[in-house]
Amino acid sequence: MVPRTERNDGVVARQKPLHRFIKGEPQCIGIAVLFFGCGELLIGLQLFKDDSVNSAALYIPFWLGALFLISGNLSIYTENHPSKKMVTVCLSMYVVSLLGVFISLCYRVHCLIHIEPYLTDDDSWTRKRFGQVMNTEAVLLTASLCVAVLLIFLSCLARAALKSTKPQVVIQMHPPPGE
Structure with missing residues (x-):
């Protein structure tokens, strides 16, 4: 006999695969991903004011922030x-968001490498401006890596929830006619 405990929303928590996803508290992690998505959008807006090489050239703060917001809401x-079905949609969105994090990671590292020579400029104003852009890119890069860890964890939970634990075989016997 499997022990059953009632949750507040009436869902019975058992050892079924779908309930393993719920036990991982995707709502709490989703809220954290939402905050990172809002941060990506708000901090990324500042990069559009600058004409240097930064991730705003590919609109990374917009689409990566949108991916984070959608993943968190899901x-x-x-x-x-x-x-x-919803766990499947979540898993696919997590994978797309992880792909977006990988693309942004590559481009932001590229931007950080190309901004670094400007930090040795003789002009104090130029050095400070490029330092701010570099720090902003570094903060967004670090936040993206944190979200990647959360999304990998959620992907593992979703994959485990979609994977059946025990294969079930139904055998039907039909007696031959006349018996």
């Missing part, structure tokens, strides 16, 4: 309304 919704 995590929150899926914990409140669990179904295999």
